[in-house]
Amino acid sequence: xxxxxxxxxxxxxxxxxxxxxxxxxxxLRDVIARKTKKWIKRKEEKFSAKEEFWALKDxxxxxxxxxxxxxxxxxxxxxxxxxxxxxRITEPxxxxxxxxxxxxxxxxxxxxxxxxxxxxxxIFLNGAILGMSRVEIKNKFDEIxxxxxxxxxxxxxxxxxxxxxxxxxxxxxxxxxxPEILVVDEVLAVGDAEFQKKCxxxxxxxxxxxxxxLFVSHNMGVIAELCQKCILLDKGEVKLHDxxxxxxxxxxxxxxxxxxxYENKSQLNNSLHIKSISIQSRSGxxxxxxxxxxxxxxxxxxxxxYFEGIHLGIALLDKWKRKIFTTHKLLxxxxxxxxxxxIPEQLFLNxxxxxxxxxxxxxxxxxxxxxxxxxxxxxxFSSEMAQYASADTGIIQVKCEWN
Amino acid sequence: xxxxxxIEPGRSEKNYWKDLxxxxxxxxxxxxxxxxxxxxxxxxxxMWAIIRPLLTMIVFTFVFGRLAKMPAGGNAPYAILxxxxxxxxxxxxNALTESSNSLIGNEKLITKVYFxxxxxxxSSVITSFIDFLISFALxxxxxxxYQYTPPVQIFLMPLFWIMAFAASFGPGLYLTALNxxxxxxRYIIPFIVQFGLFISPVGFSSSIVPEKWQWxxxxxxxxxxxxxxxxxxxxxxxxPLFHYPFYISLTVIVFFIWLSIYQFRKMEKNFADLx
Numbered sequence: 001x002x003x004x005x006x007x008x009x010x011x012x013x014x015x016x017x018x019x020x021x022x023x024x025x026x027x028l029r030d031v032i033a034r035k036t037k038k039w040i041k042r043k044e045e046k047f048s049a050k051e052e053f054w055a056l057k058d059x060x061x062x063x064x065x066x067x068x069x070x071x072x073x074x075x076x077x078x079x080x081x082x083x084x085x086x087x088r089i090t091e092p093x094x095x096x097x098x099x100x101x102x103x104x105x106x107x108x109x110x111x112x113x114x115x116x117x118x119x120x121x122x123i124f125l126n127g128a129i130l131g132m133s134r135v136e137i138k139n140k141f142d143e144i145x146x147x148x149x150x151x152x153x154x155x156x157x158x159x160x161x162x163x164x165x166x167x168x169x170x171x172x173x174x175x176x177x178x179p180e181i182l183v184v185d186e187v188l189a190v191g192d193a194e195f196q197k198k199c200x201x202x203x204x205x206x207x208x209x210x211x212x213x214l215f216v217s218h219n220m221g222v223i224a225e226l227c228q229k230c231i232l233l234d235k236g237e238v239k240l241h242d243x244x245x246x247x248x249x250x251x252x253x254x255x256x257x258x259x260x261x262y263e264n265k266s267q268l269n270n271s272l273h274i275k276s277i278s279i280q281s282r283s284g285x286x287x288x289x290x291x292x293x294x295x296x297x298x299x300x301x302x303x304x305x306y307f308e309g310i311h312l313g314i315a316l317l318d319k320w321k322r323k324i325f326t327t328h329k330l331l332x333x334x335x336x337x338x339x340x341x342x343i344p345e346q347l348f349l350n351x352x353x354x355x356x357x358x359x360x361x362x363x364x365x366x367x368x369x370x371x372x373x374x375x376x377x378x379x380x381f382s383s384e385m386a387q388y389a390s391a392d393t394g395i396i397q398v399k400c401e402w403n
Numbered sequence: 404x405x406x407x408x409x410i411e412p413g414r415s416e417k418n419y420w421k422d423l424x425x426x427x428x429x430x431x432x433x434x435x436x437x438x439x440x441x442x443x444x445x446x447x448x449x450m451w452a453i454i455r456p457l458l459t460m461i462v463f464t465f466v467f468g469r470l471a472k473m474p475a476g477g478n479a480p481y482a483i484l485x486x487x488x489x490x491x492x493x494x495x496x497n498a499l500t501e502s503s504n505s506l507i508g509n510e511k512l513i514t515k516v517y518f519x520x521x522x523x524x525x526s527s528v529i530t531s532f533i534d535f536l537i538s539f540a541l542x543x544x545x546x547x548x549y550q551y552t553p554p555v556q557i558f559l560m561p562l563f564w565i566m567a568f569a570a571s572f573g574p575g576l577y578l579t580a581l582n583x584x585x586x587x588x589r590y591i592i593p594f595i596v597q598f599g600l601f602i603s604p605v606g607f608s609s610s611i612v613p614e615k616w617q618w619x620x621x622x623x624x625x626x627x628x629x630x631x632x633x634x635x636x637x638x639x640x641x642x643p644l645f646h647y648p649f650y651i652s653l654t655v656i657v658f659f660i661w662l663s664i665y666q667f668r669k670m671e672k673n674f675a676d677l678x
Contacts, residue, residue, distance in 0.1 A: 085410070090675040091672040092411075095411075098408075100407055111511060116439075117439065128428050131518075
């Protein structure tokens with residue numbers, strides 16, 4: 001069982017960022033113009049506008065057969081690039097990878113689905129794209145439609161499917177792949193809760209049957225449930241490759257070391273948006289003590305006259321990114337743009353927390369939804385539970401009575 | 404474990420062609436998808452493949468045959484002469500246009516899954532080939548209409564189909580790769596197609612080109628293909644196999660195929676980053 005199936009040695013991936021224009025591809029006319037200019041000037045111009053960017057730097061690890069490995073890290077840490085390199089979509093700039101087995105990558109649900117084709121046709125199309133043979137798909141056809149639950153709509157073009165049905169069908173095809181190595185990127189973020197459960201079950205089944213699963217997600221709960229081991233990426237480097245629990249703790253440390261301010265940097269013309277959200281503890285960073293109130297400051301931009309019924313919602317998340325509670329406030333008018341939320345002291349125990357924030361009209365529309373922002377840590381030296389330092393005593397302290 | 408992959412930068416994969424073979428089912432299914440979608444989306448789907456060559460034939464016959472009074476070079480009706488040239492030309496121009504836009508049109512696939520990218524332009528040429536077959540059936544109908552019997556060489560037709568296929572696949576492959584890299588390349592393609600129509604012997608017979616310029620004329624790969632088609636379909640047309648210009652065209656075709664595959668494979672690995 002402990003045979004090495006993936007061996008990665010010093011992989012790096014370099015991108016050249018050009019600051020000359022916003023396009024990532026060049027136009028022939030620009031290239032010609034540049035070359036001509038250079039030829040006329042007859043001197044070497046330094047292309048200061050170009051900059052190298054290493055999305056991955058010297059990545060090395062080994063994965064054994066039958067392991068389910070989670071890959072975590074902040075946005076832009078290089079997770080997706082790593083998966084792309086592993087699944088041969090893009091070539092690494094240096095290093096070497098040895099893979100013993102067929103790789104099927106699932107970086108998106110329903111890759112290659114064509115809206116004009118029927119469900120049945122799309123199963124064959126998508127299956128082929130993911131590397132299944134016609135015979136394989138035929139054998140599993142019934143299983144696939146059962147899993148997706150779309151029997152009735154098999155001969156309807158998928159453009160008429162609801163988004164839920166679409167996702168279910170797409171995942172069903174992917175779930176019946178039988179490669180030695182399955183590479184999955186965040187696909188579980190879609191679909192309803194019940195279906196997600198089904199998907200996790202299926203993935204668990206896959207890894208238990210001796211196949212190897214590589215899984216990228218922001219959902220720490222799922223990672224913890226599914227993966228025995230994790231790789232933590234930060235700025236394109238492997239920070240830690242260890243048991244899931246250890247890696248998740250390290251990840252949370254990494255998060256809380258970042259400054260706890262969310263700022264909307266993009267200058268959107270949107271008349272209604274969240275400008276910034278910040279928290280600050282007495283010690284000036286984002287580590288709070290148990291006896292300290294947590295004050296959250298939200299600055300909003302409401303220039304529109306139409307603000308009726310808009311709420312600002314804030315949810316507190318635990319370290320698994322599950323919501324602990326949500327609180328909301330009806331916005332009063334365009335004059336007021338800054339709101340303070342105070343979370344009572346002596347309630348939350350040792351641990352890592354963060355927020356979700358949203359602007360919405362209840363049961364109607366969501367204008368903005370910010371996920372997992374302003375992480376902070378609570379250090380508890382004074383509660384009753386503080387003595388159990390490393391044991392998991394829960395998230396909150398409730399003053400109960402014993403008789 | 405039967406399958407072992409090694410990923411290294413710049414590694415020219417030894418099993419590239421093996422991979423291509425392994426993914427042949429994807430090739431079938433992508434061609435099938437393109438064909439299916441093509442004839443599903445447009446209500447006049449198949450009609451389109453008929454109307455276009457038919458109208459072009461009428462206009463060309465009128466302009467070149469009646470107004471310019473070009474020699475037909477035999478007893479065949481001018482319309483048949485034009486149509487026999489139009490068949491490969493329209494196949495070529497369609498295939499070139501379709502395949503050169505194929506990679507960009509399948510951006511999602513390229514950034515999300517691995518497979519030999521060669522499959523995409525190849526399958527788009529297949530779609531044009533189906534259009535071509537429809538036009539070919541139409542040609543036979545036109546023959547019946549004129550009560551014209553094509554010569555026995557018509558049974559050699561598939562050989563020239565392959566040649567036409569090769570002639571359009573080569574440049575198409577190169578163009579689609581360039582199209583990924585330089586997005587304004589697509590503005591050049593209609594120009595190539597339009598220009599090509601006039602330097603290819605579509606509206607006239609290639610025999611009107613002076614003997615001393617024949618070699619230059621044959622550098623256009625489609626010229627050789629059209630001569631081949633004419634020979635198979637028109638009784639009086641000369642056998643191109645006995646004339647050297649045909650072999651120039653053939654060489655150009657083979658050269659383009661080699662060049663395109665070479666260039667395509669070099670650029671292929673960066674498509675996902677560029678597109």
